[in-house]
Amino acid sequence: MEILSQVFTISLIAATLRTTAPILLVALGGAFTTKAGIFNIGLEGQMLMGAFFGVLGSMWTGSALGGLFFGVTAAVLMALTFSFFVVTLRANEVVVGLALNIMAGGLTISLTKAIFGVRGSIVNPSIVGMPRIQVPFIHDIRPLGQILSGYTPLVYVAFAMVFVVWLILFRTRLGLYIRVTGEKPEAAQSLGIRTARMQHIASIICGVLAGVAGVHLSLGYIVMFAENMSSGRGFMAVAVLIFSGGDPLKVLLGCLLFGFADAASLRLQTMGVSSYLVLMVPFVVSLSALFLLSWRQRPRIIRETLDKLTAPVVAKGRGS
Amino acid sequence: MTDTTAAPSERRVPVWAEGLIGQMLALLIALTGGAVIIMLVGESPLHVYTVLLRGAFGSTENIAGSLLQATPIIVCGVAACVALRGGLFNIGVEGQLYVGGFAAAWVGFTLNLPAGLHVIVALAAGMAAGALWIALPAIMRARFNANEVVSTILMNYVAVLLTSYLTIAVFKRPGGWSETEPIAETAYLPQLLDGSRVNVGLIIGLALALGLYLFLRFTGAGYAVSAMGSNPKFAAYGGVRVKRNILLVLLSSGAIGGMAGGIETLGVHRRFMEGFAPGFGFDGVIAALLANGNPIGVVFAALFFGALRKGSLLMEVETGASREIITVIQALIILCVSAQILIRHRGGISGEKRWKF
C-alpha cells in the first residue's frame, strides 16, 4: 500500500530511535526506584528540571557538557527531595511526586520569566546544543549508516544505558541490594542491608538518568527550552515501568513501542492528519498497554470439580 | 501476637485543632520557601506578598475575581475529595474538566432548548462526559486492581488534545480564533454580581461541598465509602461491596469534574476554547490533598487558591515575578502537609503504604 510504504521508511527507523531516547533514559532511571519498591511519579518533573537547567548551564558555561552537568544536578536535587520526603519522612509517594512535578513546572516557568524576561520558551543563539556524531565508516554504508550514525551523543548513551543498567542491577552488589529492598525488605534487613539507604541511592540514580533525559530534550535536536517540554513523557515512562517491572530489556521494548508510535504518528502529521490527533497517539498507546496488561493479570477465582479434587496430589512441599 | 497496652491518650488539643495547627505550620514553611524563590527571581518577598494580597482582596472587583477563580477549584476540589475519601486518587480532574466543558459547550451551541432546561441538559452532558472520561481508569481499578494514578494522568493529556482538536478542526467558529461558536443565551449560567462573571456555579460548588459532607457524615452509603478509604479490609469484612463502590466513587468523582467544566463554560466563557481552564483541575486535587479529603476544608483551600490566582494576575503586572510562583508555593504547601499528615498517622497501625500495580 502506498501509504504504508510512505510511512514505513528507513528514516522512520531512525526517527524511532531518536524519539525513543529520552523516554528510554527516564524509564531506565525509574527502573531503579521501581526495583527499590518506590512508586515514583515524579519522573516528569525531574526531566523538566534537567531540560531547563541544561539550557541554563549551556548558556553559562558555553558548552553542552556544562549544560549536561547543571541539568543532571538539578534533577538529582529534585530526586533527593523526593526520597527525603518519601523514605525518611514516610510521606505518601504519589502526593510527593505530584507536588514535585507541579513545583518543577512552576519553577521553570517562573525562572524563565525572571532570567530571560519572556514567557513560554527560551530560544537563544548562545545555547550550545549537542553535536551530531558521524560514526566513521558506518556513516557511509547505506542504509545502515542512516540508522546507526548521525545522532546526538545522548541517543547513543540511551541505548548503551540499557546494558549498563542491566549490569548494575543484575551483576553488582548495589543493584542486588536495591532489588532485594524492593522485593523483600524483611530479608534485606535481617541480613543487615540498610533498605532506606538503598532507596535513597536508587532515587539519586533515577535523578541522574532523568536529568540526562531532560538535557537531551532541550539540547539534543531542538535546542531550546519550552514550557512543559517533557509533555507527558515522564508519565509514559511510568506506564512502561508498571508493565515492565523495571527490567531493562522489557523497558527497552516498551519504550521502543512508544517511540515508534511517536515517530510514526509524526509521519501521519506530514500527510495532513491533525497534529492534535497525532500527539494523542503515544498516550492512547500507553493507556491501551496498561489496560491490556491489567486485564491479563486480573485476579482469578478458582472453581474446582470433584475429579480435580480427588486426583492424587503432586506434592510441592505440602504433606499428604 | 503480643500486645502492648496503651493507656487512653490524654487529649489536650482536640483532633481537628491538631490537624489545623499542622496545616498552618505547613503554610508558614511554604510561604517562607516561597519568599526564598521570590528573592531568587530578584524581587522583594514583602512587596510581592503585599501585591498578592491587594490583587486578591484589595477591592470589591478583586474579591469578586478571587471568587470567580475559586469556583472551578471548589468543584474540582470536591471531585478530588470524593475519590480521596474512598481511598483513591483521581488526578484526572483536569481532563474531566476539559471534556465536561466541551460537552456542555456542544450542548450549548448545538441544541435549542428553553432557558432552564438548556442549562440543566448542558450541565448533565458535562457530568456524563466527565464520568465517561474516568470510566476506563475506573474499570481498571475496580476490576483488575490496576493503579489509577497513571491512567488518570495520561487521560488528562488525551483530553486536552482531543478537545483542542474538536475545537479547532471540527467546531471552529469561522473568524480565526481557536474557539467554538458561542453558546446560546438559553444555556447561560446566571451571574451573581453585576460587573463580574461570578456566577451560579459558585453556589453549585458550595452546595456540592455541603452535599458531600452530608453524604459522608449522614448516609449509610457515605459511611461505607469512608470506611473503605480508611480501612478497606474492615469495610469488606463489614459487608461493603468494595469493588462496586470503587467504581461508583470514581465515576462520581469524574462526573463532578465534568460538572466543573460545564460551569466554566456556561458561566464564564460561554464557549469552548483552547487553553480553556488551565490548571484548575490540578488546583482542585491539591486543595483536596491539603484539606485531607474534608469537603468543608476543601472549600477553604479552594478559596485560598482562588485568591492566590487572582492576586498573581496583579503580581505579574506590577512585579517581575511571574504568576507561576504561586504554583511553586502551592507545591511547597503540599509537600509540607504530606510529611505532616503522615506523622500524625504514624501512631496508628499502618506504616508504609506498599504500592501494588
Next chain:
Amino acid sequence: MAADVATDYAIEMIGITKRFGLLTANRDVSFAVRKGEIHALVGENGAGKTTLMNVLFGMHLPDAGQIRVNGQQVDITSPQVAIGLGLGMVHQHFKLVPSLTVAENIFLGMEIVRGGFIDRKAQAAAVRALSVTSGLVVDPDRVVRDLSVGIEQRVEILKVLARGARIVILDEPTAVLTPQESRDLFRTLRGFTDQGMTVILISHHLDEVLDVSDTVTVLRDGAVIGTEPAKALTEARLAQMMVGRPVDFGRKERQGTAGAPVLTLSRVHARDDRGLPALSDVTLTVHAGEIVAIAGVDGNGQTELAEVVAGLRMPSFGDIALNGHDIAGAPADIVRSAGLAHVPANRLVRGVDAQASITSNILMGRQNTAPFAKGGMIRWPRVRAEAAALIKRFDIRTQGPAAPVKSLSGGNMQKVVLAREFTQGKPFLLIDQPTRGVDIGATEGIHDEIMRRRAEGIAILLISVQLDECMKLADRLLVMFQGRVVADLDPLSATTNEIGMHMMGASQNRKVSA
C-alpha cells in the same frame, strides 16, 4: 567473668523472663543444650518457644536472666551478635528473595566480589562445596521462586552454615515438609551433630521430635515443664506434658441441649492466597444453642475456614448453608443478612477502623438498617446511645464513645468488636481468637459473654489456638490439621493426650522412621 570454662553445654539459658506489655511470654525459663546434641523445644501455640529462641538469637532482649554460649556469659543484643557467636537460625517463615538464585540468597549481604561485579561462579562453587560438607544438595543457579519448599529450607540452612554457624536453631522446620522431606532433614541434622555441631529444634510434631532428638524440653504457658532424654519419653507422655491441665479446666457450667442445625458445611474445599489447598473436604454442622470449637495449631486452615464461612473468600468447592440460605461464595453482606455475626481473628487488620471513633465502629454492618438508619440516613444519636450503653455493659475502659479506637488497649479494642457483633441478634456467631492479646481479667468476661449467647440459643463456631479456651467453652470439639477436620470429640470424655495427638497430626499415620 570471662574465664574459659570447659563445659559440656553449648547453650545455657538461665532464668529467662520476657514480657510484652501485660503478657509474659517466658517465665523464668532455664534449660541447657549439650554440645553435639539435638535438643527439641516443644509446646503448643503461645507456650513461648519462638519467643525464647528469638531472645537467644538477639531479636529481643530478656527482662531477666542470662545466657551462656559455650560456657561464657554473653549479651546477645542483635542477630549480628548472635551470628558472631556461631549461632544460626532458620525461621519458620523463610526470608528468601524469590527472584534471586540459591547462591545469591545464600551470599546475600556477604557477596564474593571481583572487579566490582559479583563473582557468580565463585559463589556457585562455594555453595557446591558447602553442599558436599553438609550433605544438603542444591543447585546454586536455580531461582528460588521455582523451588519446592523442602529445597527452600535447605537454602535457608545453607545460609546459616555459610555464616559459620556451629549452633543451629530451626523453628518448626517440618511444618511445611512432606514425610520424605522430613526424613531427609533429620538425616542432615544427624550429620551436623556427627560433625560436632549442636542443633535446637522447635516443633510440635511429637513423633518426629521423639525420632530425631536426644533431649526434649517442654514449655507450657511460658514456663518449663520438664527436660528429659527422648529415650525416656512416649508420645502420650509428651502430649500430656504439653497440654496437660489440672482435671478441672474451669469448664463453664451449662444447661440445655442443642437445637436445630444453623450452619452446615458440606465437602468444602478452598485455596489460600498462594493457590495452595487450604481446606480439604470440610464437613461440619453447628446447632442452635451449641458451641462448636475448632482447635488446632495455627496455620492448619482455620483462617481460610473463617473467611469462607464469612463470605470473605470463595470456596473452590462445596456447599455452605446458614439459617436455610445457601451462602457458599456469597459476598459478606449477604452472609451477614443471612444471619452471621463475625468476630475476626485480627482486630486491627479487619475488625476495626482504628482512626474512627468507637461510635463509628459500632455502626459497621448496620449502616443501612433500622434502628440506626432510616431512609438511607444515619441516626447518629441512636448510634451514640448504643455505643455508650455497650461501653458500660462490656466495661470498655475509655473516655467515651467519641474516643478513637486506636487510643484503646488491645483488650478494650477487642471488647468493641465483641460488643458490636454480640448484640446484633444474629442466630449465628463466628468467633475467631476472641481473647488474643487480651489479659486474664477481660478474658473471663469475654468467656462469660460467649456462654450467655449460647444460653440465648445462638449457634456458635469458635476458632481458637488456645486449647484450654476450647475445652472451657465447647459442647463439641473439632480438631483441624492441614485443612481437614481430623477429629470430632466430646470435650467431657476426650483425654488431653488424644486431643494433643490429633492436633499434632500423630493420628494421621505420619510415622517417620529413625
